[in-house]
Amino acid sequence: MKDRNTLSKRDFLRRSVLTTAGAVGATTLAAPYVKAQSPIKWRLQTYAGAALAEHVVKNSIDAFNKAANGEMTIELYTSDQLVPQGELFRAVQSGTIDAAQSDDDSAAAPVDVAVFGAYFPFASRYSLDVPALWHWHGLKEIWEEAYAEVPGVTWLSTGSWDPCNFATTKPIRSLEDLKGLRVYTFPTGGRFMSRFGVVPVTLPYEDVQPAMQTGELDGVCWSGITEVHTVGWSEATKYYLTNPISGAWAGSYFVNTEKWNALPPHLQQLYLMCIDNSHYYRLHWYWAGEANYRINGKLELTTIPDAEWKQVEDEALKFWDEIAAQSPRSAKVVQILKDYREAMTKAGPPYRYS
Numbered sequence: 001m002k003d004r005n006t007l008s009k010r011d012f013l014r015r016s017v018l019t020t021a022g023a024v025g026a027t028t029l030a031a032p033y034v035k036a037q038s039p040i041k042w043r044l045q046t047y048a049g050a051a052l053a054e055h056v057v058k059n060s061i062d063a064f065n066k067a068a069n070g071e072m073t074i075e076l077y078t079s080d081q082l083v084p085q086g087e088l089f090r091a092v093q094s095g096t097i098d099a100a101q102s103d104d105d106s107a108a109a110p111v112d113v114a115v116f117g118a119y120f121p122f123a124s125r126y127s128l129d130v131p132a133l134w135h136w137h138g139l140k141e142i143w144e145e146a147y148a149e150v151p152g153v154t155w156l157s158t159g160s161w162d163p164c165n166f167a168t169t170k171p172i173r174s175l176e177d178l179k180g181l182r183v184y185t186f187p188t189g190g191r192f193m194s195r196f197g198v199v200p201v202t203l204p205y206e207d208v209q210p211a212m213q214t215g216e217l218d219g220v221c222w223s224g225i226t227e228v229h230t231v232g233w234s235e236a237t238k239y240y241l242t243n244p245i246s247g248a249w250a251g252s253y254f255v256n257t258e259k260w261n262a263l264p265p266h267l268q269q270l271y272l273m274c275i276d277n278s279h280y281y282r283l284h285w286y287w288a289g290e291a292n293y294r295i296n297g298k299l300e301l302t303t304i305p306d307a308e309w310k311q312v313e314d315e316a317l318k319f320w321d322e323i324a325a326q327s328p329r330s331a332k333v334v335q336i337l338k339d340y341r342e343a344m345t346k347a348g349p350p351y352r353y354s
Helices: 007-034 050-067 085-095 112-116 129-136 139-148 187-196 205-215 226-230 257-262 265-296 307-325 328-347
Strands: 040-046 070-075 099-103 153-160 163-166 182-185 199-201 217-222 237-242 250-256 301-303
Touching: 040 050, 040 112, 040 301, 050 070, 050 129, 050 226, 050 265, 050 307, 085 250, 112 129, 112 139, 112 328, 129 139, 129 153, 139 153, 139 328, 153 257, 153 265, 163 226, 182 187, 187 217, 217 226, 226 257, 237 328, 301 328, 307 328
Parallel strands: 040 070, 040 099, 182 199, 182 217, 237 301
Antiparallel strands: 099 250, 153 250, 163 217, 163 237
């Protein structure tokens, strides 16, 4: 009699076939659950026009889409493409779009700290001042607190962009030359520079260059010289004032809270890593570009003497105090900026030069 614990060659082959078939069947049954999950799709709008978006956000979104491996796709839209820039924050809040990259100021974020987004006059001297202020001097926690009071939107991160200088069709060599200049600029920066006779003008981003070509605008006070060349504004302007009203633009990433909370943790982390990648790229792209275009660019450089420009810097401190009076949280931010300014001055070169 054959031992029942002993398999014949035929029995072994038959059982092997059944076992393999069972494994294939299990895989087949599990597959529809995985494949039935449609890729998550987001729409993100940036403040930047198409040419600038290539550098300030598109590369990081492309990296995210590749790394997400089909689980999620972010569609990128440029300035005013889906909603006007001034309605950007509300569009994220309502879920019209899922995410945004912008400064708080021009996106009309309904928080008291929005005034410090973009170019708060003379808040920074160099691009590294922005991440230093947010990560090591308390601004990150203040931004988290402020946006926690706004339903529907989650603030994720703030990073630095380029400095803010004038690029104009007319030369600026003294404060007197600022009077009557019609420039495209950010809300708070324009509000401050109007004290020196500048006339801030609000236009859709894509209309700026034609407006300079037709004489409706005298220039921009929106960026550094890298952007002026990248987006084509150097074709419509002739002069670049080397005196900056701020050392770096502070821009943020916002998401619709419901959409953010619905993401699995690994996709949240991937998105945050790609934001950091974007912040890092801009640091070296702008730093290299600002020097390159001063040397090799199309614009003639002009400068207001330091002694005269100090009037603008001194006026900025008065402006800070006015903003501080608007709310306790604003006062806290202004105090941090004052303390930081003092610390950098004490640290000396290369942090600050006298």
